[in-house]
Amino acid sequence: MKKTFLLWTGLGYIAYxxxxxxxxxxxxxxxxxxxxQGSAADPAVFMSEREQILSQEYSTYQNLLYLLALPVEWIIYTFILVFGLSRTLKKAALHKLPLYVLFLSAVTWIITLPISYISRRLSLDYGVSVEPFTKWIRDNLVSFSLSTLLMIFAAFVFYWLIRRSPERWWLYAWLILVPFMAFLMYVQPVVIDPLYNDFDRLSNPELEESILQLADEAGVPAERVYEVNKSEETNALNAYVNGIGDNLRIVLWDTTLNRLGEDEVLFIMAHEIGHYVKNHLLKSLFGVLGGSLLGLYALYRLLPVVIRRWGEAWKVGGVSDIASLPVVLLLLSLFTFIAQPVEMAVSRQAEQAADEYAIDLRPDKEAAIGAFQQLTVSSKSDVAPPTLIKYLRYGHPTMLERLSMLIEEREGS
Incomplete structure (x- = not known):
């Protein structure tokens, strides 16, 4: 079985x-x-020839890395199972779930870290990233620590529920997930985000007043605007509204403030305010919860089938055996991939709605076009990406689509 796995995995990956x-x-x-061609959506109009070449190369190489890395996690989990390493990890962890999860997470993190590093090097070489290695590795360690702690908690609840209620664990797990996801959304702006960057009140009081006035017109209950020091790690531009309740935050990257004019910044903020007004944050939460319910039920149906078929060969004692965790993670990762095109399509619709809202709130088409062009230049984005990449990676409409819409709006006004 092991030789067959290595042979077919190698041949399959070469073909892929x-x-x-x-x-x-x-x-x-x-x-x-x-x-x-020749319009505001044409990169030849707002990029130099050199910028066009670099943007095309950078986008292509990042897409190549993404697609080549896509099945790596599945291969890792399958390798661990086929070679009986899950039971070995369980023994090394003295059958303690927290230690087992830590060991499994560490193995996966260490193996995939070079992929993240290659992506970082590409960003550095093409001038998108300026992040020092020390900050990059620190942020990766923070992400590893947070994800491992969350996985330990989730695994503990998962196996406890399986042992207590073999037929209904999936439903009880989902009922626990609902308030937990809402809690994470609530604390993210004030607990999680500051672990990665420093947040301060917007340094430009006049601009802050204009943004707050814009938010007030839209009915967004914001009292201040935050500025985050992203220039220490990137040249890309961004802004966002996140959090719920009294933890709602309007956030601007300092790179956005440095590169865009006031009218362009206000259009970007109108777009982000549009997400809040149209309840996209809550709709996204409901979408995640709905998808999670389907995923947990599918896991409930498939996990016993997989364990019955291959559990003995993998040295996994049963569904409630913590050595089955790689099977769980493999199935959930596959479910996530299958759902990804749908998730991206829904996200693109939400982003388009936010664009349309921003145009109504800030009907300065030239500022909007200028903002999108600068976003493209700074991140070296592909204005018209390949179709497969769009459906797998793009949570926003392509810049060609966004700029085309603005051109039509401008010509129709």
Whole structure:
């Protein structure tokens, strides 16, 4: 079984990698439609020739890395199972769940860390990232620590529920997940986000007053605007509204403040305010919870089938055996991948609605076009990405679509 696994995994990955290379470098066509050439949506209008080349290269290499890395997590979990390493980890952890989760998380993190580093090097080489190695590794360690603690908690609840209620654990797990996800959304702006960056009140009081006035017009209960020091790690631009209740925050990256004019910043903020007004944060939460319910039920149905079929070969004692955790994580990762195109499509619709709201709130089409063009230049984004990449990676409409909409709005006004 082990030799067969290695053989077919190797051959399968070679075939997959060959398809990815052909798709990105031969088959995909991300050119600008003739009708939009020479318009504000054409990179040749707002980028130099050198910038266009770098943006295309950077986007292509990042897409290549993403697609090549996509099955790596599945391979890791399957390798651990096929070679009986899950039971070995359980013995090394003295059958203690927290230690077992820590060991499993550490193995996965260490193996995938080079992929993250390659992505960082690409960003540095193409001038998108400026993050020092010390901060990059620190942020990775913080993310590893947080995700491991959450996984320990989730695994403890998961196996406790399975032992207490073998037929209804999936429903009880979901009922626990509902308030937990709401709690995470509530504390993220004040507990989690500050672990990565420093947040201060907006340094420009006049701009803050304009943004708060814009928020007041839209009915957003904000009392201040926060500025985050992202310039220590990136040249990209961004802004967002997150949190719920009295932890709601309007946040601007300092790179956005440094690169955009006031009218462009106000359009970007109008877009973010649109997410709040249209309840996209709550809708996103409900979507995650709905997907989680389906995922947990699918896990309830499939996990026993997989364990019955391969559990003995993998040295996994049963569904309630903590050595089954790689099976659980493998199935959940596959469910997430299957749902990803749907999630991205819903997100793109929400982003388009926020764009349309921003145009109504701040009907300065030139500022909007300028903001989107600067976002493209700073992040070296592909204006018209390949179709597969759009459906798998793009939670926003492509810049070609966003700029095209603004051009139509401008011409129709």
């Amino acid at each position: 990698a060959s398809f990815v290379l052909l798709y990105l470098f031969v088959w995909s066509d991300s050119g600008i439609p003739p009708s939009l």
